[in-house]
Amino acid sequence: MKVSENLEVIQKQIADACEKAGRSPEEVKIIAVTKYVSPERAQEAIESGVIHLGENRDEGLLDKISKLKDKPVWHFIGTLQTRKVKNIIEHVTYIHSLDRLSLAKEIDKRASSKVNCLVQINASGEESKHGLEPHQVIDFVRELKQYPYIEVSGLMTMAPYTEDEQVIRDCFRTLKQLQREIQALNLEFAPCNELSMGMSNDFKIAVEEGSTMVRIGTALVGNESEVQ
Ligand SMILES: *Cc1c(COP(=O)(O)O)cnc(C)c1O
Secondary structure (H helix, E strand, O other): OOHHHHHHHHHHHHHHHHHHHOOOHHHOEEEEEOOOOOHHHHHHHHHOOOOEEEEOOHHHHHHHHHHOOOOOEEEEOOOOOHHHHHHHOOOOOEEEEEOOHHHHHHHHHHOOOOEEEEEEEOOOOOOOOOOEOHHHHHHHHHHHHHOOOEEEEEEEEOOOOOOOHHHHHHHHHHHHHHHHHHHHOOOOOOOOOEEEOOOOOOHHHHHHOOOOEEEEOHHHHOOHHHHO
8 A cells, every 4th residue: 555545544543533532533643654765665655745753773763764765753762772862863753762761861961952752650550561651740840850952842652562442542541641741730841731542442542531642653554574
């Protein structure tokens, strides 16, 4: 499938979910997750009109950057090792995986201007998942005040892989509720306008629950085996 065809289907699904929820589709940014695919396929995504691209490893990010003709807005969506911060910091506009103070400290140290960070939350309680537990989030956000280059742009989560739609929905609602709590604090460094939630299998639910950034790989650009 061409990316443009997939994109059209996804945009329609987002529009439908927005209508159901009384939201405007303009509130939802589509991030094409290109980690499984070639630079050529990522370039095709850009040419189809995708502005935001996401990668989860520094090697993948730097490889794409060196080979793409255009400059998308880059999102780093994967677990970020502290020692890798210096490799990516100048290239990405958003970091979706802030989950510990040591990482905030390193981002702050390496940055030359404010960095848009999303606090990653393990809303499902699954042990395999990265991120803060919901009850830790407010204190964590308050602590970030000490790092002038950290802007808390929003929150990010990954829902569990399950057929149980209610479990997925509850994760997204947990994030929305935490966003309300953080915004009520009126912290200058934490506008927290973004909710990064929803992947290929659950983005419709995420949009119904308030997502502003859906991270879509398989359904948009495919994975390598489908592309070849
Ligand atoms: C890979 C990945 C995605 C995209 O997954 P798909 O199911 O292919 O849409 C989204 N978010 C994160 C954090 C990822 O690692």
